[in-house]
Amino acid sequence: MPTLNTFSGHLAKLIPATGSANFPAMLVDMLRNLVPVDDASIIVYPNTDLPMVEYFEVHEDSGKSTLDVFIKGAFLLDPYYLAATASQKFGVFRLRELSPTGFKDSEYYKAWYRNCGYQDECGFVIPTSGEGFVNIALGKTATRASFSKRERTLLADVYPTVEALCQQHWKQSDEVDSGINLRAQLNSALQSFGSSLLTERETQVINLVLHGHSTKTVAEKLSISMETVKLHRKHAYAKLEVSSQAELFYLFLDSVMSAKDYEGGDTLVAYMQPPEKRPRSL
Known part of the structure; x- marks a missing residue:
């Protein structure tokens, strides 16, 4: 001791x-x-x-x-x-x-x-x-x-x-302030992830899944049934062309880390464009 x-x-x-x-x-x-x-x-x-x-x-x-x-x-x-x-x-x-x-x-x-x-x-x-x-x-x-x-x-x-x-x-x-709130930008990117392809409810479900919530806690937070959560997740996975939480996680990370001159919205919009058409790096 x-x-x-x-x-x-x-x-x-x-x-x-x-x-x-x-x-x-x-x-x-x-x-x-x-x-x-x-x-x-x-x-x-x-x-x-x-x-x-x-x-x-x-x-x-x-x-x-x-x-x-x-x-x-x-x-x-x-x-x-x-x-x-x-x-x-x-x-x-x-x-x-x-x-x-x-x-x-x-x-x-x-x-x-x-x-x-x-x-x-x-x-x-x-x-x-x-x-x-x-x-x-x-x-x-x-x-x-x-x-x-x-x-x-x-x-x-x-x-x-x-x-x-x-x-x-x-x-x-x-005391050093770059004038750019990079964390706020990334938080915005997380909240908007998938929104260009998903419904509002599907986006909410996917966000909670990324944060590690179980089907039960997602249902409790959104005041919907567990079966409805599973249905929203199934539809979201299909639209995002992923088949597991692992693929969802890395799709999110790849899209965020590839975001260039981010000004808001879903990072998948730019991410799904051919590399030569993506905006210049920050």
Whole structure:
């Protein structure tokens, strides 16, 4: 069990390290000293810009390509991202506290969390300034490993300290404003995905499926029967020429990452054009 003396020692080194390149790794070291974890990452969302990876542990069974896909568009479906942006929830949360029923069956979960090997995750969601925030992900990968109640309580207890340190370290990232709200553009693209080919209800169903909702929770959210959800999904898949949630997920990612000079609407409109006719890259 970590002692107050050890924690104070880490903190004494961290405070003067804010603003330095060593800060993210030192922060992870302090948290790892408090609670044993097998994996950690820090992703910073600077105001309205795309996320930046500040700390990431590379393992043999996980590739950089997955992380590239995450920061270019897959993050839109991440429960921690949605907690900060859609729900304005900040603090320490387990993944299961934020994700919808059926999330572990979603293609997003398979492509990201399963690839990381996580059995359980606790994540810090910390506001910085404006629309900026920081997500610190701590994962356990051992079979049947999970965060104990004591460990979760300990992480929650140090949240105010971690929050203050992160806000001090990453305050500069929110002062740079490109004038273009890239995250808002991508959120708009997600909401409009498929709308050029689907009915309004089919678009709603597909959006919830992408977010990892089960047939039951989609039905509850839209106040329709499960059979109606299945029918809408079947029709949407046929119109989009996909046959599974995996194909739907990658169609969405491909269309979003291929979007050029996006000004709104369904990204499939440009995506389905021949490459030579697509607009110039952003």
